Amino acid sequence: MTIDMSAAYIKAVAEAAPNATIIFDRFHVQKLANEATDEVRRDEVREAEPEDKKALKNTRWQLLKSPWNLTDLEDKKLADLPKTNERIYRGYLLKETLVAILECSSIVIAEWKLDEWDAWASRSRLTPFVKLAKTIRRHRFLAKNFGDQFDRDTVDRIVRRGTDGWSITGMAVLGLLYDQHFTQVASLTLPEHFLTTGCSHVAFYCALREHCPQRSTYSFIGGPGDFRFGGLRFDFPDDWSGFANKMANQGPSAIIQWLVKDDA
Structure with missing residues (x-):
């Protein structure tokens, strides 16, 4: 299937036609x-x-x-x-x-x-x-349609932008990898990896996914609840529709945009 390079299109294709070649x-x-x-x-x-x-x-x-x-x-x-x-x-x-x-x-x-x-x-x-x-x-x-040949370094290169940032598309990939290859991704110890390499927001998302193995990426459209990891928690937005729209368009990166320091 031929599409442009938008994370939203990638998400739509992966959900509607998971076996399609992008x-x-x-x-x-x-x-x-x-x-x-x-x-x-x-x-x-x-x-x-x-x-x-x-x-x-x-x-x-x-x-x-x-x-x-x-x-x-x-x-x-x-x-x-x-x-x-x-x-x-x-x-x-x-x-x-x-x-x-x-x-x-x-x-x-x-x-x-x-x-x-x-x-x-x-x-x-x-x-x-x-x-x-x-x-x-x-x-x-x-x-390559998220083939099963990937390792922790590959995921890191896909997700990371700069030393402590992330890309929207990279986070969309990460969410789909958890959806389609959960066992293999969970074996990569990504929460610990991203936490120790200065990308705590991505570490939070990885820990959240592995804490809820039965849930898919877009089941978190109502937020991740009171889950905490790496000194971070989800800051419940006043405008849920704004969060839901971002989640629908950007996927996992929407969650980590609403993370704040956990002072509890």
């Missing part, structure tokens, strides 16, 4: 690559010397165009880009390489090349592409 729409992946390229360009132009800014003027659409749509003048300007600004050129190459991978007709070759691209983007020192690599890595895991 395919993320190429348009959305390429859009993220274009946005990363443009973010690199904006950052570099902002920091550039006046003379360099002049050389980089009007490069936005040239960087985002497909190579075969470039005019001769635009093509020449891009050819000079390695001398003008190496970081922007590196971002452009990352974008165009990803586009080429998306056009690959062989799944095996595409997987192999995407692994190489991931490694390149991750060490590119271009923050927008480092973030994009993490996003694609997370969604590749999703697209």
Whole structure:
């Protein structure tokens, strides 16, 4: 089933068609690559010397165009880009390489090349592409339909954002893993792992799920009750409809957004 990269769509497909293979729409992946390229360009132009800014003027659409749509003048300007600004050129190459991978007709070759691209983007020192690599890595895991080959480090990479944060999509994945592979996920000691690695909110959610093994992700739409873990508790919202809407759209991340320090 082809969908965009929204956590809400992922949740809907997983619930309605749990055996479906998820395919993320190429348009959305390429859009993220274009946005990363443009973010690199904006950052570099902002920091550039006046003379360099002049050389980089009007490069936005040239960087985002497909190579075969470039005019001769635009093509020449891009050819000079390695001398003008190496970081922007590196971002452009990352974008165009990803586009080429998306056009690959062989799944095996595409997987192999995407692994190489991931490694390149991750060490590119271009923050927008480092973030994009993490996003694609997370969604590749999703697209494999939550196969049973995963370990604690894999789950950590999918869920975590930064040192102590989490992603909405990553939390949606975690909820579905508990729904579909409870025994295996529960064996990974995730509550202790996330608690000791500084992600106590995620640790709370994992402990909650393992405390209530018979409940599915969206049975918590009424809140987790008075469950406490890791010095945290659920702060019952005044507006239950607001919480219910967030829970319906965001899944597990809604729960951890309502956690507060447990002073009891």
